[in-house]
Amino acid sequence: MVQASRDAAFVEFDRVQKSYDGQTLVVKDLNLSIPKGEFLTMLGPSGSGKTTCLMMLAGFETATHGEIRISGRNINDVPPHKRGIGMVFQNYALFPHMSVAENLAFPLEVRKMDRAEREAKVKRALDMVQMGQFANRRPAQLSGGQQQRIALARALVFEPELVLMDEPLGALDKQLREHMQFEIKHIADNLGITVVYVTHDQTEALTMSDRVAVFNDGRIQQLAPPDELYEAPVNSFVAQFIGENNTLEGIVTVMDQNRCVVRLDSGDEIDAKPVNVARVGDRTKVSIRPERVEFNKSRLQPGAHTLRARVEEFIYMGDMFRTRLSVAGNDEFIIKSRNAPDQTRLQPGQEIEIGWLPEDCRALDAA
Template sequence: MSTIVSFKNVQKTYDGETLVVKNLNLDIKEGEFLTMLGPSGSGKTTCLMMLAGFETATHGEILLQGRPINRIPPERRNIGMVFQSYALFPHKSVAENLAFPLKVRKVGKAEIEKKVQGALRMVNMEKFANRMPAQLSGGQQQRVAVARALVFEPALVLMDEPLGALDKQLREQMQYEIKQIHAQSGLTVVYVTHDQSEAMTMSDRIAVFNNGIIQQLATPSRLYEQPENAFVARFIGESNELKGTIADVSSERCTVKLDGGHTIKASTGAVLRASSNACVSLRPERIAIGEHAKTCDNVFSGGVKDLIYYGDHLRLVMQICGRDDFIVKLPNDGAARTLRVGDSVHVGWMAEACRALQ
């Protein structure tokens, strides 16, 4: 797969002192769905705006299809853009909104009609061509915004928190629809969100941002299963964190002495040395309770502090290893339903289920 976008040593500062983006080097592959994910202020949206041409890089170079674009205005970059606010022209019909970018490009009338119909068909909005934006629901307006970004067949489509204004059910439906459009069209999509589940559901690869730096760039499964540092483990999904010191370490395993005195066997998720500080990350669903826990590499006694019913699973808040906010997720089966607040039970997990990180 060839590279369509390259950020080369890109930096951005607004005040000349604080770097919002720090030495960014990133290659985006043609045809992939790449998500820039991170908390507010992490630099992800600034990167998207620099790629779109609405912000200028302070240092470094951005390449599109091998061509430097730092000095090329947004309208000449051949990039489609979808915003959270839809940004539709309120005085134009759906069809006229889609026709606008084609008219700007001097496309002929017959070709415009053909392309508009094709784009509306792609988002299942053919019947709404003559409606005004105010006559559409939020989800319908977002479909039109996506169609308008695709109608002129851009080299690249950028999406900035496009589903943030929708309710949960509609947001999940639109996630599926955008992913289907991507699969059918073969377009390259760069997507910005702070919603980790949205990123995990839709992306081929995810760039996790924090403090203007990509902390890890990987597939959703690799980010979840093999986070490279404590921030990624904390930001992607949910994890219990146990802090301690490395007692000994081999190529794939280590022993961590926790601050409270307990000892844990863990897999190594970073370059670690004996006596160095470490944070052990453990997913709540990888933990066994009761008899199943006794055969694990790490076995402790824990008290059930709280028990929350979620339908398909139970969420336990436990006191264990000196922590009173330790989370365990259990399938809602017969054994789990016998647990009560105040119970003392064995809690265990395998060494491979937890990672020692820095």
Template sequence: MTADHIVRFENVQKSYDGESLVVKNLNLNVERGEFLTMLGPSGSGKTTCLMMLAGFEPATHGEIFLNEQPINNVPPHKRGIGMVFQNYALFPHMTVAENLAFPLEVRKLPKADVEAKVKRALEMVQLPEFGGRRPAQLSGGQQQRVAVARALVFEPDLVLMDEPLGALDKNLREEMQYEIKHIHDNLGVSVVYVTHDQSEALTMSNRVAVFDDGVIQQLAAPDVLYEEPVNAFVAYFIGENNRLLGTVREVTGDYCMVELDGGGGVVKALAINIGGVGSRTTLSLRPERVVLSPAEGAVPNVLTGTVKELIYLGDHIRTRMTVSGNDEFIVKVPNAHGHASLKAGDTVQLGWVAEDSRALDAPQDGGPA
């Protein structure tokens, strides 16, 4: 590996009971200076990976490298990694300044250096006047800023964050997303971040590793994950997505023709992750890519839908429809004068270009739809 990688997971597996694997043969490089998010539902293996990297859980198989040094047998406190937890983990009997000084004093830094670094860390998280307060005297957002400052104060090469914003309300959570992103941009420190919140991952990350069932389903930049999901799980875990089930009837180059269930007709889509002719497939289509009442010949795929519900959301109208047997087909209609007359019960045509629909793997029996 090159020096551009700060972390390397090499064939890492983890089992708690000796039988089932929570993490299955993970191979992953974290690039120096990047913000990489491990994203996935509960039980997908993302937090276990973070705990193995931190040293709180041993790997069952494989090796983890930090700065090209194997660290499987290095205790957590000797790995030099900053950690931020959801519950802040601040010492309640210490002031904010004492909390920040603690990791520096453990490293036996001179007192003058400790004071300078604590002062700089408080300024970094915009809390320069709060050094004398105790954690209990701070709001949740302020406590989380202190936790971030404490993880960064000893200038580690790597900071791990485990659902750090999970306890905050929506507005504060969004504010802290930008705070942490800006701190990362300014310092250039490497960050590995764990969350189950896909909007958080898209907002903050250089790359996102989408986990499911102990395996990385896709590793890519946020815009690639959203625009080019490689399978049905990623398509429906990242952002809102319409799902239409059907059967592949023809494959020509990069495209395929799919006969939709429910008598919806045949549509053209990008052939991304399908079997041969006759195989089942899931079409992935973003709500904002669907056009209502398209002009004749404007788009190749045209279906008929029935409006079930209209929800006014200011800049757009979220329109729920029945399309090809799917009662949860969503169209995001821009809030323009032309759609003011749309109402529940209306039957309308809708369409999209072939490049906006991706033919992916079909759901397994009993699996996520």
């Protein structure tokens, strides 16, 4: 994994803006530095600006304002084919009339490589994605997963330092998609290349990335390693977008540096960690992850805060149980608990007491 202490930025967005109509900004004052060798994912809902950022870096879109640099060089006016960037698309973009080997050789021919060097690089790239035996096949003779491997090999065949991936696994089924996530990550790590990856799939982002940039409304809401993003969201949008999340709404009644008291709309009072609230009287959404909530009293830790709850739904999911509760006016409050011999199976309508530690409860903005 890339360490935050790495100094020189390899890819830089410096105050970058993008507008298609001259009025509405789809990317707003983007400042982002990506060190060499990092796997960075741009994550966000449709229309958040993530794909536009990738297209500007690739050269298929032009920044309205600001600079994009690679190794300190401004590439705003450099055409896409001269940026030396590998690109993998969701639809593979393979030439149907060419064999697999010819598809991989094409970017090498464009770079005027001699035949012997082309053949060596094509073989190496195909072996890298375990597709060496398919060199003479046409794309139509391959499965979706095989075509995606070939698209990845073609992006890597000329040994670029930077590879961009735009929703590359979106067309694959769930099992193959999960397998390819690890394949792509392992290849990127082994080659030491820099990857900028765009997806709307949060699990994909958390699984593959060194850091994740969460986009919304043309801005990065939070830029952090996956564990920090999940465990310590900085605002309500990130908390809701990354993983499953419970929220309870209320007003801050007590405030100090490391603790606040929130009077919920139900009248209950709970302690929370103040993250995105400023003063007493602020409206807040309190965030608690489902796996941090406990309903087995023997497992409640000292200092845990408790609330009464009613079981609405209990779902068996094999390795875990998912329980939906009514808590303090929220009928969609979720608990996730592992399937263990000593774990209680709850019944709809059952009244229980739930609890969590105050440090797992974050007071965020009310938006």
